Structures are given as structure tokens and as C-alpha cells.
Amino acid sequence: MKLEKSEELYKEAINLMPGGVSSPVRAIKPFPFYTAYAKGSKIVDVDGNEYIDYCMAYGPLILGHGSEVVKKAIAEQIEKGWLYGTPIELEVEYAKLITKLYKSIDMLRFVNTGSEATMAALRVARGYTKKDKIVKVEGSFHGAHDSVLVKAGSGATTHGIPNSAGIPKEFVKNTLQVPYNDLEALSILEKDEDIATLILEPVMGNSALILPEEDYLKEVRKITEENDVLLIFDEVITGFRLALGGAQEYYNVKPDLTTLGKIAGGGLPIGIFGGKKEIMERVAPSGDVYQAGTFSGNPLTLVAGYTTVRFLMENDVYSKINKTTEKIVEGIKDWIEDSNREWEVGSIASMFCMYFGKKPKNYNDALKLDKDKFIEFFWAMLNNGVFLPPSQYETCFVSYAHEKEDVEKTLEALKCVEL
Numbered sequence: 001m002k003l004e005k006s007e008e009l010y011k012e013a014i015n016l017m018p019g020g021v022s023s024p025v026r027a028i029k030p031f032p033f034y035t036a037y038a039k040g041s042k043i044v045d046v047d048g049n050e051y052i053d054y055c056m057a058y059g060p061l062i063l064g065h066g067s068e069v070v071k072k073a074i075a076e077q078i079e080k081g082w083l084y085g086t087p088i089e090l091e092v093e094y095a096k097l098i099t100k101l102y103k104s105i106d107m108l109r110f111v112n113t114g115s116e117a118t119m120a121a122l123r124v125a126r127g128y129t130k131k132d133k134i135v136k137v138e139g140s141f142h143g144a145h146d147s148v149l150v151k152a153g154s155g156a157t158t159h160g161i162p163n164s165a166g167i168p169k170e171f172v173k174n175t176l177q178v179p180y181n182d183l184e185a186l187s188i189l190e191k192d193e194d195i196a197t198l199i200l201e202p203v204m205g206n207s208a209l210i211l212p213e214e215d216y217l218k219e220v221r222k223i224t225e226e227n228d229v230l231l232i233f234d235e236v237i238t239g240f241r242l243a244l245g246g247a248q249e250y251y252n253v254k255p256d257l258t259t260l261g262k263i264a265g266g267g268l269p270i271g272i273f274g275g276k277k278e279i280m281e282r283v284a285p286s287g288d289v290y291q292a293g294t295f296s297g298n299p300l301t302l303v304a305g306y307t308t309v310r311f312l313m314e315n316d317v318y319s320k321i322n323k324t325t326e327k328i329v330e331g332i333k334d335w336i337e338d339s340n341r342e343w344e345v346g347s348i349a350s351m352f353c354m355y356f357g358k359k360p361k362n363y364n365d366a367l368k369l370d371k372d373k374f375i376e377f378f379w380a381m382l383n384n385g386v387f388l389p390p391s392q393y394e395t396c397f398v399s400y401a402h403e404k405e406d407v408e409k410t411l412e413a414l415k416c417v418e419l
């Protein structure tokens with residue numbers, strides 16, 4: 001495999017952008033490949049190498065790259081202009097659709113990123129309860145803003161900076177942490193009167209893939225309710241991924257507030273936060289919690305997101321991508337057994353993750369995984385035409401565009417890997 005052009009570009013980029021990239025997780029060592037184009041399940045780099053893509057832009061592309069239906073919808077919208085600064089009809093339609101699919105959401109706001117959505121959800125939770133503290137789960141990732149960059153997963157953990165510099169101590173003293181899958185740790189909600197909300201990823205997808213233990217989410221709901229603490233489900237990954245109605249449908253648990261993103265924008269930038277009417281009515285201009293954005297609810301994003309969700313509703317997407325994922329996971333299991341390694345693989349719906357070590361139950365477990373071995377594995381797979389998310393702490397995504405052939409090639413590639 002040749003990566004000459006990518007290497008050259010990276011040499012320039014490193015002097016122009018911190019780490020040479022626009023988002024840390026992309027800074028694959030020694031250098032990332034630069035994409036020329038992508039279609040369906042494949043991504044092609046500037047040196048002409050083609051890979052089967054399981055990164056899928058870290059989750060949004062559930063229909064694969066360059067989906068024809070989404071492309072058509074975007075193209076039609078472009079003819080009508082792409083930014084108005086006024087409300088549009090589709091905003092009402094899309095909001096109606098989401099409130100129908102997410103029973104916990106009566107009212108919502110469209111924003112531009114998942115980070116923005118969690119930032120605003122936390123603010124409205126604090127405004128509504130008139131309390132200052134929040135509780136998050138160790139190793140969860142809710143975007144790159146001040147309240148949540150403490151023991152943060154994703155690129156923050158990959159690059160060894162789970163606690164970001166530049167955030168005042170006085171500020172993060174209001175961010176408390178609990179381990180995932182640990183109900184006893186939630187006694188903190190009883191002891192501390194000043195806790196506004198508990199925010200969590202119902203399925204953790206940013207510290208490797210970590211699934212909730214049986215009834216964990218149901219118990220979390222019960223405990224938060226008992227202690228008058230709002231429950232926020234950060235479904236930026238799991239929304240429209242585990243099911244149309246996200247993890248809350250999958251596990252049948254109703255949070256007070258929900259954040260969505262990634263798939264909800266059909267590949268264009270989006271965030272959504274929503275929940276109970278009486279809480280959401282506190283958002284400006286109907287209430288006193290301020291939130292605003294020039295690009296929020298922009299027509300291109302709305303049309304791409306709406307078209308994607310309609311496609312998910314009208315086609316048998318989930319059974320296909322979940323089956324594809326099962327096949328891959330079975331293949332990986334066989335490979336692990338055949339090679340007599342102490343590795344494991346985990347999956348849910350169309351998300352899967354190979355663990356270089358024991359399947360984690362929480363962030364501490366995830367930190368024990370052999371992340372350097374993972375990087376060796378990553379490069380070996382890339383060399384064999386398979387692009388995995390470039391960190392042990394990320395999760396692989398399967399799309400509607402992944403076909404049997406892709407699975408076969410992926411499992412063939414696996415057989416060529418010697419670690």
C-alpha cells in the first residue's frame with residue numbers, strides 16, 4: 001500500500017493545523033490517509049487505495065457514503081437556496097416526526113452539533129432545576145465543551161487528555177463522575193442536594209463499546225426520579241442507530257431530556273435537544289435559558305436528516321445492517337478462537353468493537369485494553385483494505401451500503417492479519 005500523497009499532505013498540514021487535523025481523533029499515527037472520495041461502503045484515498053469503511057464518519061452515515069436519496073434531496077434544496085435565517089416548513093415536519101419516534105420528546109430545538117446539543121441540554125437542566133451540579137459517567141463523551149471534558153472518552157482519551165486544560169477548576173467542580181454500570185455509585189444523587197442532572201450515553205460508544213448491564217438503565221431512571229434529578233440520554237450515537245427511537249426505545253426507558261445528532265443530520269452537521277414540554281419551554285424565547293445559532297435548523301441539514309429518517313422508516317434498514325453486523329462479529333469471534341488470543345468482541349445492533357483484552361464494563365476496564373495492539377491491528381487491516389475507526393476507544397459502524405461481499409472481504413482481510 002502506497003500512501004505518498006497522504007504523507008506529503010500531512011507534512012504540510014501539521015504546520016497549518018494543530019496535529020494536522022480539524023478534529024483530534026483523525027490524527028492517526030504516523031499520519032492519516034487523505035480521502036479523495038467515498039461511495040457506498042467504500043472510501044478511497046488520494047493515493048488511490050480503496051477501503052471498506054467501518055468508521056462511517058464516526059456514526060452519521062447509516063445509509064453509507066453518497067446515498068442517492070439523500071443526494072437528490074440535498075440537490076433539490078440547493079436550487080431553492082441553502083440558508084434563509086427564517087423558519088421553514090420542513091422544520092415543523094421534522095420536529096413532528098421526531099416527537100412521534102421519541103415518546104420522551106414533546107418539544108425540541110435543532111442545533112448544529114452534538115456538542116452544542118449536550119451543552120444546551122445541560123444548561124436547560126440547570127436552569128429548570130435551579131441547581132448547579134451535573135453528574136456524568138467516567139469515559140463518556142458528550143462533545144468538546146467545558147462541563148463535560150472531565151474523564152472524557154473519544155479522542156480525549158485516545159490522546160491522553162481526558163481532563164482538558166483550559167477549564168477553570170471552579171467550573172469543573174460542578175461536574176461529578178460516576179462509573180458506568182455501577183448503581184451503588186449513584187448514591188451520590190441522594191447525598192448531594194445540588195445535582196441538576198445525570199447525563200449518560202445509554203450505550204457507551206466513546207470508550208470502546210460498552211453495553212449496559214441488565215436493568216441498569218431502568219434502575220438509573222428509577223434512582224434519578226426518586227432523587228429529583230433530571231436524566232439526560234445522550235443519544236447522539238444511539239439515536240436512529242439502535243432503533244428508530246434510539247436506545248430509549250430499545251431499552252424502553254424514558255429520559256427527561258434527549259440529545260440527538262450524527263444520523264439525525266443525514267451526514268450534514270446537526271444536533272438536537274428535546275424532552276418534556278415543561279422543561280423545554282424554559283428555552284428562549286419562550287423561557288429564560290438562552291440558546292441561539294445562525295445555522296440552526298438550516299435547510300440543507302434538515303432535508304438531509306429528514307430524508308434519511310424517512311428512508312429508515314420506509315425500508316428494512318435495521319434488519320439488514322444488524323444481520324450484516326452479526327456476520328462480521330461471528331467471523332471475528334472465529335478468528336479470535338482460531339488464533340488463541342485473549343481478545344473479545346462486542347456488538348449491539350449495527351455497532352461492534354474488537355477489544356484487545358477483556359470486554360469492558362466501564363471506563364476503568366476500557367483503559368486496561370491494549371490500545372497499542374489495536375493500532376497495530378488497525379494498520380494491518382488498513383493494509384488489507386479495511387478502514388476501522390483508528391482507536392481502541394471508538395466503535396465500528398455498519399451501514400445499509402455494506403453488502404455480503406464486504407463482509408467476506410473483511411473476514412478475508414482478518415485472516416491475513418498476523419499479530
Ligand SMILES: *Cc1c(COP(=O)(O)O)cnc(C)c1O
Pocket residue numbers: 112113114115116118141142143144201205206234235236237261262270271
Ligand atoms: C459525537 C458525539 C457527541 C458530539 O457530537 P458532535 O457533533 O461531534 O459535536 C456527543 N455525544 C456523543 C455520545 C457523541 O458520540
